[in-house]
Amino acid sequence: MSPTITAFKASPDRGRGLARDMRVRWALEEVGQAYDVRLLTFAEMKEPAHLGLQPFGQIPTYEDGDLVLFESGAIVLHIAERHAGLLPGDANAGARAIAWMFAALGTIEPPIVERSMATLVERDKPWYAQRLPMLEDRVRARLGELSRRLGEADWLDGAFSAGDLLMVSVLLRLGGSGLLDDYPNLCAYIARAEARPAYRRAFAAQLAVFTAASSGG
Amino acid sequence: MSPTITAFKASPDRGRGLARDMRVRWALEEVGQAYDVRLLTFAEMKEPAHLGLQPFGQIPTYEDGDLVLFESGAIVLHIAERHAGLLPGDANAGARAIAWMFAALGTIEPPIVERSMATLVERDKPWYAQRLPMLEDRVRARLGELSRRLGEADWLDGAFSAGDLLMVSVLLRLGGSGLLDDYPNLCAYIARAEARPAYRRAFAAQLAVFTAASSGG
Numbered sequence: 001m002s003p004t005i006t007a008f009k010a011s012p013d014r015g016r017g018l019a020r021d022m023r024v025r026w027a028l029e030e031v032g033q034a035y036d037v038r039l040l041t042f043a044e045m046k047e048p049a050h051l052g053l054q055p056f057g058q059i060p061t062y063e064d065g066d067l068v069l070f071e072s073g074a075i076v077l078h079i080a081e082r083h084a085g086l087l088p089g090d091a092n093a094g095a096r097a098i099a100w101m102f103a104a105l106g107t108i109e110p111p112i113v114e115r116s117m118a119t120l121v122e123r124d125k126p127w128y129a130q131r132l133p134m135l136e137d138r139v140r141a142r143l144g145e146l147s148r149r150l151g152e153a154d155w156l157d158g159a160f161s162a163g164d165l166l167m168v169s170v171l172l173r174l175g176g177s178g179l180l181d182d183y184p185n186l187c188a189y190i191a192r193a194e195a196r197p198a199y200r201r202a203f204a205a206q207l208a209v210f211t212a213a214s215s216g217g
Numbered sequence: 218m219s220p221t222i223t224a225f226k227a228s229p230d231r232g233r234g235l236a237r238d239m240r241v242r243w244a245l246e247e248v249g250q251a252y253d254v255r256l257l258t259f260a261e262m263k264e265p266a267h268l269g270l271q272p273f274g275q276i277p278t279y280e281d282g283d284l285v286l287f288e289s290g291a292i293v294l295h296i297a298e299r300h301a302g303l304l305p306g307d308a309n310a311g312a313r314a315i316a317w318m319f320a321a322l323g324t325i326e327p328p329i330v331e332r333s334m335a336t337l338v339e340r341d342k343p344w345y346a347q348r349l350p351m352l353e354d355r356v357r358a359r360l361g362e363l364s365r366r367l368g369e370a371d372w373l374d375g376a377f378s379a380g381d382l383l384m385v386s387v388l389l390r391l392g393g394s395g396l397l398d399d400y401p402n403l404c405a406y407i408a409r410a411e412a413r414p415a416y417r418r419a420f421a422a423q424l425a426v427f428t429a430a431s432s433g434g
Contacts (some may be wrong), residue, residue, distance in 0.1 A: 004225060026344075051362075051365075053364050054358065055320075055365070055366035056320070056324055057362070067309045067312060067313075068310060068313075069312055069316050070315065070316055070320070071319035072322070073323060074312065074316035074318070074319040074320075075316075077319075078312050078315070092283060092284045095284060095286055095291065095295050096285075097282075097286055098294060098295070099286050099288045099291035099292075101291070102288035102290040102291040102294075102322065103273070103287070103288050103291075104290075105319065105322065105323045106288060106322045106323060107273055107288070108292060110326075110327040110330065110331075113327065114327075115330055121351075124243075125344070126344070127342070127344035127347075127348070130342075130344075131344070134338075142273065145272050145273050145274070146272065148268075148272070156231065
């Protein structure tokens, strides 16, 4: 039996690979684990059947036999711990890779999401022009710190890990913002990750959902 | 050798136990692991010596022999995986506890921090009165979902776990906001956690740092 994940039936990102199912698809592709996908509408995500699996009414979830998981970070970690390829074998290096997972989701992603939310929800507000630079400064502060730590290395700590997978997934949300332009080493880091065959397979799979939904009218 | 953690020499929360070292102290107390503390000023946190340990210039860090970790979630998970008491023995239940850890830090904490930041940084701005209700609605939406999932249970998923430890740590940041008042089951959940001897020992330890710093004037 393959695990089943959930994803948007009509992703609000229009197939750009920014929805959080992409992280789980990518992890599954990295370790070579086949999976099934159950697509949900926004209305279905808020129904009791899905809330029983995901208390916040979001995607993705992960079901494998008796196990039901939510939170993309926890799902990626679960996959990484049960297959080779996403966590180093050395225990200390493994703990450090997990630290980068938490850093991606807890330190880097929140200011990025806060900025994105403002561009979506507050664009027409009178304060938008004043607040946006403040939000962008918060993102830049984190990008500068991350860029300094990465330096000229290929990945954050030795070989590619689940920490890089989540960090790149989070940084990709800045596409089109121009905020990455000042950090060529972060741009190269993202490009290196996007060139991975597993990333490309995962991206194609989520894009196919969008394309099918669009052509299905 | 005991592990060494870092904490604020002068915590901005004035000993209320809201700084992120508290989560690590609490975890160490739950599993009965002694630890040392190195206190840092804000200036020291931004110096190269600390940035080598913590790329974002924050506390806490965790040093144990050759291992250096950052991110309170990763540190708590590391402690939980190496000692009994913070993760259930059953593998599926363990994975679910880790999902609650990620939910605490990735889903519940960001809107709480966003609201707190606004009350600190934007209180004097002309838009504050209009934005605050929007930020509080975002927090309430998450609290409502969490309250429904918790129901009448003592803890989020079976026995007390590292997921509860992080979730309560995050909810405590709402103290004084009034936002928890509509959720008596969440208030009882927090009180249940605060009554744990390990929590009380950790709280006393961080308060002693503040008291010593104040009286040292």
